[in-house]
Amino acid sequence: MSLLEVENLRTHFISRDIDNQIRVAQALNDVSFTLEAGKVLGFVGETGAGKSLTAQSICGLLRPPARIVGGSVFFDGQDLREMPEDDLNAIRGDQIAMVVQNPRTSLDPLTRIGDQLARIHQTHSGGPISTSRERALEMMEAVGIPDPTNRAKSWPHELSGGMAQRVLIAMALMNNPKLLIADEPTTGLDVTVQAQILDLLKGLTERFGMAMIVITHDLGIVAHYSDEIAVMFAGTIVEAGPVVDVFNNPQHPYTQSLIASTPEKLQIGGSAKLGGQPPDLYNLPSGCPLRTRCSFAQEICATPPPRRQINDTHYSVCHFSGKSPANGSAS
Ligand SMILES: Nc1ncnc2c1ncn2[C@@H]1O[C@H](COP(=O)(O)OP(=O)(O)OP(=O)(O)O)[C@@H](O)[C@H]1O
Ligand SMILES: [Mg+2]
Missing domain, CATH: 3.40.50.300 (P-loop containing nucleotide triphosphate hydrolases)
Known part of the structure; x- marks a missing residue:
């Protein structure tokens, strides 16, 4: 199969x-x-x-x-x-996760990226938010975002195109x-x-x-x-x-x-x-x-x-x- x-x-x-x-x-x-x-x-x-x-x-x-x-x-x-x-x-x-073109339109402009990442994890896992936040940092690291702890506090508009795409990939990977x-x-x-x-x-x-x-x-x-x-x-x-x-x-x-x-x-x-x-x-x-x-x-x-x-x-x-x-x- x-x-x-x-x-x-x-x-x-x-x-x-x-x-x-x-x-x-x-x-x-x-x-x-x-x-x-x-x-x-x-x-x-x-x-x-x-x-x-x-x-x-x-x-x-x-x-x-x-x-x-x-x-x-x-x-x-x-x-x-x-x-x-x-x-x-x-x-x-x-x-099954998807990464689409145009990362900016796929990110919520009013939510810090760390929170967006954690939320995706929590919706599916239903576990404590602290675990989801840790997972967010882990995935930011995995996709090569420098200094994840600080970057997690960024707003989408503060990211370059390449960084925004990395965030989107991290989002897609949040739930393995x-x-x-x-x-x-x-x-x-x-x-x-x-x-x-x-x-x-x-x-x-x-x-x-x-x-x-x-x-x-x-x-x-x-x-x-x-x-x-x-x-x-x-x-x-x-x-x-x-x-x-x-x-x-x-x-x-x-x-x-x-x-x-x-x-x-x-x-x-x-x-x-x-x-x-x-x-x-x-x-x-x-x-x-x-x-x-x-x-x-x-x-x-x-x-x-x-x-x-x-x-x-x-x-x-x-x-x-x-x-x-x-x-x-x-x-
Ligand atoms: N509402 C619609 N009614 C009729 N045809 C549609 C509608 N929406 C999309 N299509 C057609 O569906 C076809 C498939 O589109 P699709 O977006 O999958 O193409 P694609 O291969 O991804 O192209 P691209 O490389 O431009 O992204 C296109 O020919 C498009 O014109
Ligand atoms: Mg297409």
Whole structure:
């Protein structure tokens, strides 16, 4: 049993237009993946691909008109979709914690950071506040905040961006989560601070045996910090596997285009060109969602692409995976 098992997760936005007709945006379509305890999984993909929505769907943090319409999420053997809201609340912020972008909006501006940290612990532990305060200092220390005893008295507005992000990570760690979901944890921070925060997160997963999902636009971050990668496009995972396999042998034209366009020029393998706009989720193309933007697209791409195993753990969802689209014919 894996720590997290997500199968065929489908999340739609269901609303009515001005003529009272039901409109459905198919934002997540059959997202499936597993994550083992202690491993780091990186999610990449263009804006609107559904990365944050995947995280929110797992944590049960969707707001209408978003709704999970199919699939399952098992965490540590427990079915999160079938769980009563109170039980899910108890798991969220305890066994599953999230770090989001924009630390400032996630901190309460009117509460000293030490108190915010202690409160998170106490809500879940129900123990004495003195224990929670000690734990807050311990976690501030763990995330590299200098002089925790004094810093605990700071107000959120007194913190730099990097420090605020560290506080947020400390908050996420307060209850010893088994899974940490970090959604663009370093976007907006300067490059040196980014590296510090990412090294810190990676170090913490090792130290506490925590699994982590890192959501990012930056393939370099995934290459450096993840064990596994999941490449998302139009609400679905189009290629996934161990980082080394996917980077050394990218099979999906979308993955190839992402790798080819990274500034670090991690360029290996194909070099599909990809222009154009993300597909309209209210009207997804039939078959492969990439086909209207893919330079390799052929007639067969109007039919659903198969999931092809490249090896035991690496797969790609493309008619031409494992073949050269220029020469081969799809089966
Ligand atoms: N209320 C809504 N109605 C319809 N579609 C929506 C609504 N809210 C969000 N979406 C769509 O859901 C899709 C998934 O968004 P999500 O935030 O998960 O993308 P993302 O991959 O995290 O992108 P980014 O990299 O920009 O953070 C987007 O295409 C977005 O347009
Ligand atoms: Mg996002």
